[in-house]
Amino acid sequence: MDAIHHDADFEEQILDSIRKWLDRDVRPHVETLEHDDIYPTEMVEQMKELGLFGATVDPEYGGLGLSATTYARVVQTVSEVWMSLSGIFNSHLIMAQIVQRHGTPEQKAHYLPKFASGELRGGLALTEPDAGTDLQAIRTRAVKDGDRYVINGTKTWISNGIQGQCFALLVKTNPEAEPRHKGMSMFIAEKGPGFKVSKKLEKMGYKGIDSAELIFEDYVLTKDHLVGGVEGKGMQNALGGLELGRINIAARSCGIAKRALDESVKYAQIRKTFGKPIAEHQAVQLMLGEMATRSEAAIALTYNAARAYDRGERVDMEAGMAKYFASEAAVANSLDAMRIHGGYGYSKEYPIERLYRDAPLMCIGEGTNEMQRIIIAKQLVERNRV
Numbered sequence: 001m002d003a004i005h006h007d008a009d010f011e012e013q014i015l016d017s018i019r020k021w022l023d024r025d026v027r028p029h030v031e032t033l034e035h036d037d038i039y040p041t042e043m044v045e046q047m048k049e050l051g052l053f054g055a056t057v058d059p060e061y062g063g064l065g066l067s068a069t070t071y072a073r074v075v076q077t078v079s080e081v082w083m084s085l086s087g088i089f090n091s092h093l094i095m096a097q098i099v100q101r102h103g104t105p106e107q108k109a110h111y112l113p114k115f116a117s118g119e120l121r122g123g124l125a126l127t128e129p130d131a132g133t134d135l136q137a138i139r140t141r142a143v144k145d146g147d148r149y150v151i152n153g154t155k156t157w158i159s160n161g162i163q164g165q166c167f168a169l170l171v172k173t174n175p176e177a178e179p180r181h182k183g184m185s186m187f188i189a190e191k192g193p194g195f196k197v198s199k200k201l202e203k204m205g206y207k208g209i210d211s212a213e214l215i216f217e218d219y220v221l222t223k224d225h226l227v228g229g230v231e232g233k234g235m236q237n238a239l240g241g242l243e244l245g246r247i248n249i250a251a252r253s254c255g256i257a258k259r260a261l262d263e264s265v266k267y268a269q270i271r272k273t274f275g276k277p278i279a280e281h282q283a284v285q286l287m288l289g290e291m292a293t294r295s296e297a298a299i300a301l302t303y304n305a306a307r308a309y310d311r312g313e314r315v316d317m318e319a320g321m322a323k324y325f326a327s328e329a330a331v332a333n334s335l336d337a338m339r340i341h342g343g344y345g346y347s348k349e350y351p352i353e354r355l356y357r358d359a360p361l362m363c364i365g366e367g368t369n370e371m372q373r374i375i376i377a378k379q380l381v382e383r384n385r386v
């Protein structure tokens with residue numbers, strides 16, 4: 001990330017205002033909005049004021065320029081209260097990062113201030129109905145016609161697809177290219193004629209934030225919307241954002257795992273059975289011990305990867321380990337929290353059932369956990385050649 005490394009005080013101040021905002025304006029409303037799957041419009045306005053839409057954008061363009069480490073702390077803090085909110089600014093920031101790293105000077109000057117203020121919000125449009133993990137199999141096609149491109153295809157699962165206005169859109173500019181990635185390009189696509197939101201996708205969890213299918217029918221973009229002004233770099237642009245994306249998912253997972261633990265530590269002291277708090281039953285203690293260890297280990301791996309990223313090191317293995325371990329910790333902790341809460345864990349009056357519905361997405365997004373283990377193994381071999 002091309003971030004300025006602020007002093008510790010500045011970063012603490014930002015975290016402090018976020019914590020205050022979460023306690024005052026978010027915590028009291030989460031369950032109502034979540035259960036009815038309502039987009040948190042007011043919270044989004046407050047997130048603009050807090051600068052969250054520019055969290056990792058250079059101050060030169062009006063962003064906060066946070067380091068990956070501080071950004072991860074922000075994401076974890078938000079996710080402890082409501083993970084969906086971090087999705088509203090995270091995929092937006094990956095789009096912003098693509099422009100910041102790979103855009104032309106004109107693209108940076110035009111888009112980054114609008115992204116940082118939240119005036120123009122959006123995300124990443126990579127996945128298609130027939131291509132997720134295997135991104136090089138996408139079929140959305142951009143055909144060159146003079147100094148413009150005509151785009152046709154379908155994208156699915158696009159976060160912020162309904163409420164957002166602008167997306168980093170991955171397409172094929174040359175479907176015959178070998179290797180396939182050489183025929184892939186990234187565009188900055190604002191909504192307009194030919195860009196349709198075809199449907200809102202219903203989900204088990206990750207409510208409040210909109211996920212949509214997008215259809216492009218003879219959607220025209222001029223050449224100045226091609227990221228960096230060159231064809232064939234789309235896959236590189238997409239992959240470049242993934243290391244930070246994985247640290248982000250790891251941080252969200254830490255938020256879920258930690259909240260599940262904190263709720264359980266509280267509840268286990270209040271709930272009594274057989275004349276004593278359940279925290280004094282060894283079976284519950286075993287679960288608490290396991291949960292706390294998972295949570296701490298997830299946090300350690302996540303910040304280890306974030307710090308290495310801030311030092312400019314290659315971190316695909318570290319970010320992969322953090323994402324893999326932390327997301328599995330989120331799943332396991334949310335289930336253990338449900339066991340500890342007994343029937344109340346299954347009730348909509350407690351946050352546990354939400355954590356349990358939100359956690360599995362962390363194992364799927366930004367590269368599935370199967371892929372993470374494969375990436376870790378490949379890096380392990382590459383770094384330890386005999």
Ligand SMILES: Cc1cc2nc3c(=O)[nH]c(=O)nc-3n(C[C@H](O)[C@H](O)[C@H](O)COP(=O)(O)OP(=O)(O)OC[C@H]3O[C@@H](n4cnc5c(N)ncnc54)[C@H](O)[C@@H]3O)c2cc1C
Pocket residue numbers: 091123124125126127130131132133134156157158159160203206211361364365366367368369370371
């Ligand atoms: C709520 C939600 C929000 C999302 N937001 C976005 C978004 O904003 N933008 C966007 O572009 N996408 C988004 N996605 C899509 C997400 O990135 C994909 O779902 C994910 O990459 C997996 O792709 P897939 O669903 O096509 O699964 P597939 O690729 O079909 O995988 C199915 C299974 O096969 C396994 N598998 C596949 N290939 C291999 C292999 N080579 N070796 C071993 N195992 C393999 C996978 O691990 C998985 O278990 C979102 C998804 C969800 C559910």
